[in-house]
Amino acid sequence: MEKHSHEHHHHHDISSISKNKLFFVIIFNFIIALAEVIGGSISGSLSLISDALHNLSDTASLILSYVSIKISEKPKNKAKTYGYKRANILAAFINSAALIGISIFLGVQALEKLTSLKKINANIVIVVALIGLLGNFLSVIILKKGAEKSLNVRSSYLHMLSDAMASLAVIISGVFIKYFAIYWIDSVLTIFINMLILKSSYNILKESINILMQTTPVNLDMDDVKEQLLKIKEIKGVHHFHIWTLDENNIVLEGHIEIDDILVSETRAISDKIEHILNEDFHITHVVIQFESTSCEDNICKI
Structure with a gap:
């Protein structure tokens, strides 16, 4: 004999809240990236331009997260009997994998810049990076609550956190360049920050893969x-x-x-x-x- 028993607990739905927050962060992050591209071009700072590219790639990831939340809200149908809930997990997988790639790319760039003695306008670097830091820090605060409940939002939160730390590294390097003419500090800080981001990104990537592979939850025996x-x-x-x-x-x-x-x-x-x-x-x-x-x-x- 066969018996199907179904019981569903209703968890607090943060999708609509996260969706609205993500939309705001997307617009805000694009403006920051645009400011950094302009500031980097005027000052001659490769560090600012790299940070701008990082921000632009994260904007694309945020858009992916936003779209995935919209998709996950679609009702289930005959083809998708569980609905589209795993759209968020797919987005988390793609975002974390992309962040690993970006971190490796920026780390390689930082190694190449270690021997660079290119003159840059430190004042512009510090001001623009400070704007980026404040903007990214605000984005981190906006996404923090949603990151505690959603793997997808957590991957976006991690993107913003990495951008905030990258902006902080640019500010510190700008100060050292301005007052001590120490150009290699930017590369050292960038490598250190990206090592931390790689670790966090790997954890999200591993968790999303486990869910997609239908692995038994680690906390269940x-x-x-x-x-x-x-x-x-x-x-x-x-x-x-x-x-x-x-x-x-x-x-x-x-x-x-x-x-x-x-x-x-x-x-x-x-x-x-x-x-x-x-x-x-x-x-x-x-x-x-x-x-x-x-x-x-x-x-x-x-x-």
């Missing part, structure tokens, strides 16, 4: 789940268990439960007990259970 279910007196055995993450807020479980040969209507009480344990103890929000009778000969009921 499959054996522990089975052990808790076997404490229900009606359950004689459990097997063919699969647990995976649909998105940041939804964990899915499917499995076979062995019970005595009873009426289908009598399985409702068992289902309620299963759902209660899975929801309360493991935060599993979507449950699909197939009941099997222990009276099956030679285990022919098992798949």
Whole structure:
């Protein structure tokens, strides 16, 4: 006999809030990048122009995040029975991978600049980078709350945080260049900052890959789940268990439960007990259970 039990907890929906915030940050970030391109061209600072390119690439990533949130809001249909929730995970994967690429590119550029003694206008660099820092810091504050609940928004938040630190590095290097004529400081700070960004980006990339590959959540022990279910007196055995993450807020479980040969209507009480344990103890929000009778000969009921 087969019984499908579904229980969904409604989590606080931040998509509309995040979407509006992202739109504001996109416009704001584009203006900052434009200012840095102009400032870098006038001052002759490759550091500012590199930071502008970083900002422009992050603007593209923010647009991707914005679009993915819009897509994720689309209702489910016959082809997409789970809906479009994983659009956010795809965006997080692309954004984190792009940030890793950008960090490596800027790190290589910084190494090449170590021997550069090119004269630049430090005053323009400091002023424009300061504007960039304030703008990026504001973007970080705007996205911080959403980053705690969404992997997609977290990847955008990380982009803005990396831009803020890059702007800070440009300011510090501008000060050292202006007062001490130390040109290599910019490259050293850029390499250090990008090493930190690489670590954070890798963590988001790894998490998004695990979700896309339907990996069992790291904080869930499959054996522990089975052990808790076997404490229900009606359950004689459990097997063919699969647990995976649909998105940041939804964990899915499917499995076979062995019970005595009873009426289908009598399985409702068992289902309620299963759902209660899975929801309360493991935060599993979507449950699909197939009941099997222990009276099956030679285990022919098992798949």
